[in-house]
Amino acid sequence: MSSSAARPNDRFDWVFRNALVVDGTGGPAFPGDVGIVGDRIEAIGPPKTLGAGAQEIDLAGMALAPGFIDSHTHDDRIVLDAPDMLPKISQGVTTVVVGNCGISLAPVRFDGPPPPPMNLLGGSQAYEFPTFAAYADAVARARPAINVAALIGHSALRLATMADISIKAPPEAMRRMAEMLEEAMANGAAGWSTGLFYPTNAAADAEEVVELGRVVAAAGGVYATHMRDEFANVLDSIDEAVNTARAAGTPLVISHHKCAGVENWGRTTQTLPRIAAAAQTHRVNVDVYPYSAGSTNLRADLVTDTYPIMIAWSEPHPQMASRYLTDIAREWGLDLAETARKLQPAGAIYFQMDEEDVRRVLASDLSMIGSDGLPHDKHPHPRLWGTFPRVLGHYSRELGLLPLETAVHKMTGLTAGVFGLQRRGEIRAGNFADLVAFRPDRIADRATYESPSLQSVGIEWVMVNGVMSFDQDGSSRGRAGRLVSRDR
Numbered sequence: 001m002s003s004s005a006a007r008p009n010d011r012f013d014w015v016f017r018n019a020l021v022v023d024g025t026g027g028p029a030f031p032g033d034v035g036i037v038g039d040r041i042e043a044i045g046p047p048k049t050l051g052a053g054a055q056e057i058d059l060a061g062m063a064l065a066p067g068f069i070d071s072h073t074h075d076d077r078i079v080l081d082a083p084d085m086l087p088k089i090s091q092g093v094t095t096v097v098v099g100n101c102g103i104s105l106a107p108v109r110f111d112g113p114p115p116p117p118m119n120l121l122g123g124s125q126a127y128e129f130p131t132f133a134a135y136a137d138a139v140a141r142a143r144p145a146i147n148v149a150a151l152i153g154h155s156a157l158r159l160a161t162m163a164d165i166s167i168k169a170p171p172e173a174m175r176r177m178a179e180m181l182e183e184a185m186a187n188g189a190a191g192w193s194t195g196l197f198y199p200t201n202a203a204a205d206a207e208e209v210v211e212l213g214r215v216v217a218a219a220g221g222v223y224a225t226h227m228r229d230e231f232a233n234v235l236d237s238i239d240e241a242v243n244t245a246r247a248a249g250t251p252l253v254i255s256h257h258k259c260a261g262v263e264n265w266g267r268t269t270q271t272l273p274r275i276a277a278a279a280q281t282h283r284v285n286v287d288v289y290p291y292s293a294g295s296t297n298l299r300a301d302l303v304t305d306t307y308p309i310m311i312a313w314s315e316p317h318p319q320m321a322s323r324y325l326t327d328i329a330r331e332w333g334l335d336l337a338e339t340a341r342k343l344q345p346a347g348a349i350y351f352q353m354d355e356e357d358v359r360r361v362l363a364s365d366l367s368m369i370g371s372d373g374l375p376h377d378k379h380p381h382p383r384l385w386g387t388f389p390r391v392l393g394h395y396s397r398e399l400g401l402l403p404l405e406t407a408v409h410k411m412t413g414l415t416a417g418v419f420g421l422q423r424r425g426e427i428r429a430g431n432f433a434d435l436v437a438f439r440p441d442r443i444a445d446r447a448t449y450e451s452p453s454l455q456s457v458g459i460e461w462v463m464v465n466g467v468m469s470f471d472q473d474g475s476s477r478g479r480a481g482r483l484v485s486r487d488r
């Protein structure tokens with residue numbers, strides 16, 4: 001890299017030379033140079049055809065792709081508290097979609113510890129953003145290293161407007177939730193999410209979801225759902241998700257699609273055709289992480305001896321993080337249910353999926369990559385640090401499950417289209433300069449269930465809005481992330 005100051009004859013601020021350009025469309029990769037001016041991609045040309053840049057990087061042997069978009073995160077608070085966002089930018093991620101599973105940091109206030117699952121955004125910290133505009137301001141002030149696209153969580157709305165969340169929302173709460181959604185959409189939210197699986201959201205019926213969904217539809221937003229049931233009734237839940245999104249008029253994202261529980265293993269042969277059939281007449285996509293374990297709160301109804309459960313964090317017993325529930329139960333001389341009760345509030349990693357199901361979902365044309373990482377966990381699921389390199393390294397290069405171009409498309413162009421992110425997700429003149437350079441022959445995740453915070457390898461350079469924001473030797477640590485949505 002030449003890092004001389006800008007010379008008057010330089011045409012570009014940056015030029016990436018001799019890259020294998022994987023442009024995010026899913027089309028074939030090609031050799032090329034890419035020139036950047038300000039925060040935009042200015043030109044793309046065959047190798048050696050672009051003029052000089054104030055700074056130039058030779059990418060021989062490397063791929064250059066649009067920055068990865070993490071379609072499913074719970075990074076609402078971490079973008080404010082740890083704005084360097086190392087777990088994500090070290091994977092090549094340049095945009096995170098926050099506010100999934102009905103859980104969002106705005107618009108709701110809690111002075112003390114929030115109820116589960118809101119504690120997935122940091123267990124004992126207060127919620128202090130009564131409007132989405134206040135959260136958007138905080139993002140602008142924190143200036144995280146990566147862009148933020150925000151969904152508004154249905155549980156956040158219910159907790160902000162209802163004293164008793166065990167019932168369907170009464171008319172007055174419906175009116176206030178609709179107003180809050182309107183405010184959020186007007187101030188740059190990208191859509192909304194539900195987590196009908198969770199106690200704070202489960203009493204909402206299809207009518208409640210459709211009515212609020214219409215507010216989001218009117219503003220052009222998208223709907224993501226952690227469905228009511230990913231176990232035995234997964235097909236019914238898919239029907240509910242499709243029917244409500246269709247009635248509301250929003251595109252649908254089925255979150256972290258899986259068939260959970262040993263007795264449901266293999267059933268993606270039923271769910272994926274059901275989803276594909278719906279997608280014939282309505283925009284439906286799914287997000288997926290490349291692991292056969294899930295992670296959320298430690299819940300009594302998820303405790304079982306049919307698959308292993310690892311503790312991710314425990315408030316009363318923090319030293320039990322990283323240990324298996326069965327081992328703790330044996331040590332304490334208790335059964336699994338009593339052990340789980342004693343550990344709560346807590347988070348856990350559930351080895352509840354079949355690897356063949358994971359591969360089928362990853363290979364589906366409808367799937368986008370989303371980490372679902374939980375950045376506040378003491379011993380997090382490795383998806384937080386490893387998702388994107390794992391798809392490109394393990395699943396694409398090693399197993400040949402997806403061509404490189406398809407894998408990149410599922411983390412860039414497809415995702416930008418689903419969430420309506422303008423001028424992102426593809427390498428094209430005029431688009432924002434969110435870019436990642438990586439070594440396709442080397443890229444790999446290193447995070448494991450035992451050592452979950454190991455940084456991936458093979459990601460060389462990451463640029464966000466024209467600012468170099470990450471490199472392997474740690475010298476580039478710019479922060480140029482913004483709140484992004486369908487019209488900004």
Ligand SMILES: [Zn+2]
Pocket residue numbers: 100101195226255256
């Ligand atoms: Zn979820």
